[in-house]
Amino acid sequence: MNDLSLQVLRTDASGMPLEWIDYRDAVRLYHMGLVAYTCGSTLYRVHGGISSLTGAQSIVEVNSILATYGHSSCRRGTNNYTPPLNNDTLFRRDAHLCMYCGEHFAPHDLSRDHITPSSKGGPDSWNNVVTACKRCNHRKGNLSPEQANMPLLAVPFTPTHAEYVYLQGRRILADQMEFLKAHFPRRSPLHERVSM
Numbered sequence: 001m002n003d004l005s006l007q008v009l010r011t012d013a014s015g016m017p018l019e020w021i022d023y024r025d026a027v028r029l030y031h032m033g034l035v036a037y038t039c040g041s042t043l044y045r046v047h048g049g050i051s052s053l054t055g056a057q058s059i060v061e062v063n064s065i066l067a068t069y070g071h072s073s074c075r076r077g078t079n080n081y082t083p084p085l086n087n088d089t090l091f092r093r094d095a096h097l098c099m100y101c102g103e104h105f106a107p108h109d110l111s112r113d114h115i116t117p118s119s120k121g122g123p124d125s126w127n128n129v130v131t132a133c134k135r136c137n138h139r140k141g142n143l144s145p146e147q148a149n150m151p152l153l154a155v156p157f158t159p160t161h162a163e164y165v166y167l168q169g170r171r172i173l174a175d176q177m178e179f180l181k182a183h184f185p186r187r188s189p190l191h192e193r194v195s196m
């Protein structure tokens, strides 16, 4: 306990996962009275302010999952939500595997491949992009997978908000993982990965 680098999973009052926050943000939410309830394990005990009445120093216990009051602005729980596309999250969606040769690579050896190339009008969106090693991306060039005779190893998908939160986590604790998993769509390809 008291590893302050551990992230706290913040949810809205209905339990919808929203984002990862650090201990400073968590303590701030407690002090502002915005914590509706907590789940999971105690991550750390943080010393708060000293009471002018009693002279005692308050201690805030921060849990691994914090539900907060208030509404999330951008309908994250709905089917219309599309998380922002960035390489970091894309590579994690595809488990750092090249979707053409199937090999595992470090992030700096990976690239964003457009299945239908941009030059042929392929959009820069989750369903048209996959992780590819630089060699395969170069080999595929301006061709579709069929034209290049390079079949895709997995079907790309747009993460839901809960999946996106999972993909952004650094060191996800078991109780946080259980919580996030419960919010994945039933057919999420990520179920398989997190059960390992």
Ligand SMILES: [Zn+2]
Pocket: 098, 099, 100, 101, 102, 103, 132, 133, 134, 135, 136, 137
């Ligand atoms: Zn490859």
